[in-house]
Amino acid sequence: MGGGRRVRGPLPRASRTAHVAPRVLAALESRAPLTVLRGPRGYGKTTALVEWLSRQTDDVETLYVPLDAEARLPSGFWCTVRDALVRAGLAAQDGVGDVARGGAEQSAVLRSVSGREDTLRIVLDNYHEAGLLDGRAEIDDDLLELVRTSPALELVVATRALRSLETTGALSVDITVVRPADLAMHPDDVIALAERHRVAITQDQADQVVVELGGWPAAVRACVAAAAVGGHEVRVDAETVDGYIDTLLADVRSAALREFLLRTSVPDEFSASAARAIVPDGTGIRELRNLRLSGLLRERDTVNGLRYSYPPAVREALRRVGVERHPELEREVHIALMALAAEEEGPVGVLGHAVRAREWDTALRIIEEEWAGLVTGHPERLIEVALEFPRDLLESEPRLQVVRRHLPRMAGGAGLRASEWKPTGAHFVDAAVQQRWREMEETTDEVLVLVQSGLAAVFAGENEAAAYAFERVRDHGLAHDDRTARLMGIGGMLTAKAIHGEADLALALLDDPELADVVAGGDDDDVSVLVRVSARIMRAMASVDAMRPDAEDAVGAMLEPVRRDELWALGIIIRGLYASVYGSPEDQARIVGQLRAAMRHLEPGGIAESTIATQLVELLVAGGMVDVAEQVFERLTDSFVSSATRAYLLQAQGRDQEAIDAASRGLADARMTARSRVSSELVIAGSLYRLGQTTAARRRFGRAVRVAYETGQRRPFALMAPEVFAALAGHDPELLALRPLPSTAEASLQRPVAAAVPGPTELSARELQVLAALQDCPGPAGVAAALGMSVNTAKTHLRHVYRKLGASSRDEALVLSRGLVRGRS
Known part of the structure; x- marks a missing residue:
């Protein structure tokens, strides 16, 4: 040991191509009274010790003691350390091997170490062997006491397991701990190791090796060495990893831990509760803790709690070993996880485990019972799971056929996105479905599954996907002379197009002779009745959206559904759409009451409830009750359904820039209806105009016009402030035609804006005072303070003023009343 190094003991030979991270060497060189290296087999503990000790030049007397099976009892441990001290000339020969003398070793x-004046460093490798069979706590306590009472002692231990020497030691002595995460190789370490082996490697390759192996040093070194020998690029070699896993499992003395390793490698990741379910002997949590501390398990914090997983290559190797030794292990694990998945993940989780357990009857039952939720909430997972079914089931089960042939194509070929809406039972279609069931002699066919899929898509806000499904149903009806399929197909297409706001297309579908006959009267079978009720509601919706001359007649011709369900709610919504443009204040107030009542009848969390609430907000704003509208809106889920209404409300509150931002965010969602798209563009245009950005306002107005021409939407233009619409439309007859209000309203629109302002006699003296105070005050609170009234009274007066002026905000009221207050002063 030249160069001042004084290392005693059988130190293993250092490898020329070994690489130890500088962070590990720095920790070892810190010379704390107690240093602990902890990591599983193959994590480079001994390599780090050898590299460090081979470099030592500090002239500290160092004793390296590798422990083995002899140290598994306290007497054997102390005898091993005593013999090493004697061989190094650091202790007397007296008493060696005299086990009968009890604590002689x-x-x-203790005598040899505690009485020293010169520093002595003792390095105990394989410390996990110390007291493995008995007495480990006593050995830890005695060693810790020795460190406390011996200022000249530096103790370094390398172990695979967490010991009380580490945990208790941290409370009483200075300690340096090198954990598995410190020992694990980082990409820079892999690159440095490859350079030593003279193997070229890229940063991406180094990153990949670390991710696949979790930085496991021994496995990484083996892959780099294999690349050097084979003359190929550095990659993770499955055979090499399998060899390490075989060695690891053989080295594990606990049968429970081996079982835990093999069982928990089956799922991609697992929770603590899953570990308890997977490992039936009650040792799951203990083994989970041990493996997490050892560094073999990754811990990830998710919205559903902590999740654990193995590095990908390690997990695959464990799975291969598990399948080879226990062919039924994977099936057993997934069966055990099914009950837990029902609580934590819902039907999609149960389905996944049922398929992997090859429980096909269970899987098919889940798909049938939970179809609406699966097809809209988890479409990608459903497509993935369907591929795992046997070929005979794939070819014979209609739902699996729909998943394979149609689900990837729904929503423009990109697949349905996961819906945030609660699945709807669609009660109104039950009778028609039952009739279809009877026609097929109580079997499920692809038409029925597509109808159910289309309805599920409608109530997930995926109207394009719904239209695709119903179009396939109609195609089947045309090709097979199937009247039920034709009617349900075209009726479903009409529903999807009308709800999506494609008014012209919806009205064109009503020209179909067979559909027109059913809408007019026709047969009274279950399908015809369903189609008649829904088609009349959709005709009314499209007519109001397009502001057709027959809109009033279409609304009046709607049929009341038998049940108060989503179809019934659509009828209420349409009356709200009509009243917001054509209704008197009394009509609007009546519809507001109906909308409030409808919200109480619908199941919470559905898209119908949210749509009713947005229509309620629109009517409240039109009635000047902006504060009440805001209270209603705050209870809504923020989504593409409510984004246009949020922008409309913000504009009514005079918060123009916020309105622009909200509308712009909503327009980014492709699921937004054409109705909401036109409304959002017009909010942006109107707010830009009020902010003085006239050119930008006209540009956004033009975008709304293009969507209106494409879809037939007209109603959103009627919701604009008259003077803003007049300014942006100018004198262009085609643009003015986008606002086809009744003749009296249209004549009022064409008069100069100043002429439309109420005369002084239309406002009371108190209202004129409120209007005057509004010029200097930002809102009701300021007006109330200026005029000595309560805030609620000020709000009431302001609502009356806004209504008489035709304004929806303070800014509009001030613009519309220019000269009015001055003329009365």
Whole structure:
């Protein structure tokens, strides 16, 4: 040991191509009274010790002691340390091997160490062997006491397991701990190791190796060495990893831990509760803790709690070993996880485990019972799971056929996105479905599944996907002379197009002779009745959206559904759409009451409830009750359904820039209806105009016009402030035609804006005072303080003023009343 190094003991030979991270060497060189290296087999503990000790030049007397099976009892441990001290000339020969004398070896070690004046460093490798069979706690306590009472002692231990020497030691002595995460190789370490082996490697390759192996040093070194020998690029070699896993499992003395490793490698990741379910002997949590501390398990914090997983290559190797040794292990694990998945993940989780357990009857039952939720909430997972079914089931089960042939194509070929809406039972279609069931002699066919899929898509806000499904249903009806399929197909297409706001297309579908006959009267079978009720509602919706001359007649011709369900709610919504443009204040107030009542009848969390609430907000704003509208809106889920209404409300509150931002965010969602798209563009245009950005306002107005021409939407233009619409439309007859209000309203629109302002006699003296105070005050609170009234009274007066002026905000009221207050002063 030249160069001042004084290392005693059988130090293993250092490898020329070994690489130890500088962070690990720095920790070892810190010379704390107690240093602990902890990591599983193959994590480079011994390599780090050898590299460090081979470099030592500090002239500290160092004793390296590798422990083995002899140290598994306290007497054997102390005897091993005592013998090493004697061989190094650091302790007297007296008492060696005299086990009958009880603590003679321990006493000899204590005497040799505690009385020293010069520093002595003892390095105990394989410390996990110490007291493995008995007495580990006592050994830890005695060693810790020795460190406390011996200022000249530096103790370094390398172990695979967490010991009380580490945990208790941290409370009483200075300690340096090198954990598995410190020992694990980082990409820079892999690159440095490859350079030593003279193997070229890229940063991406180094990153990949670390991710696949979790930085496991021994496995990484083997892959780099294999690349050097084979003359190929550095990659993770499955055979090499399998060899390490075989060695690891053989080295694990606990049968429970081996079982835990093999069982928990089956799922991609697992929770603590899953570990308890997977490992039936009650040791799951203990083994989970041990493996997490060892560094073999990754811990990830998710919205559903902590999740654990193995590095990908390690997990695959464990799975291969598990399948080879226990062919039924994977099936057993997934069956055990099914009950837990029902609580934590819902039907999609149960389905996944049922398929992997090859429980096909269970899987098919889940798909049938939970179809609406699966097809809209988890479409990608459903497509993935369907591919795992046997070929005979794939070819014979209609739902699996729909998943394979149609689900990837729904929503423009990109697949349905996961819906945030609660699945709807669609009660109104039950009778028609039952009739279809009877026609097929109580079997499920692809038409029925597509109808159910289309309805599920409608109530997930995926109207394009719904239209695709119903179009396939109609195609089947045309090709097979199937009247039920034709009617349900075209009726479903009409529903999807009308709800999406494509008014012209919806009205064109009503020209179909067979559909027109059913809408007019026709047969009274279950399908015809369903189609008649829904088609009349959709005709009314499209007519109001397009502001057709027959809109009033279409609304009046709607049929009341038998049940108060989503179809019934659509009828209420349409009356709200009509009243917001054509209704008197009394009509609007009546519809507001109906909308409030409808919200109480619908199941919470559905898209119908949210749509009713947005229509309620629109009517409240039109009635000047902006504060009440805001209270209603705050209870809504923020989504593409409510985004246009949020922008409309913000504009009514005079918060123009916020309105622009909200509308712009909503327009980014492709699921937004054409109705909401036109409305959002017009909010942006109107707010830009009020902010003085006239050119930008006209540009956004033009975008709304293009969507209106494409879809037939007209109603959103009627909701604009008259003077803003007049300014942006100018004198262009085609643009003015986008606002086809009744003749009296249209004549009022064409008069100069100043002429439309109420005369002084239309406002009371108190209202004129409120209007005057509004010029200097930002809102009701300021007006109330200026005029000595309560805030609620000020709000009431302001609502009356806004209504008489035709304004929806303070800014509009001030613009519309220019000269009015001055003329009365």
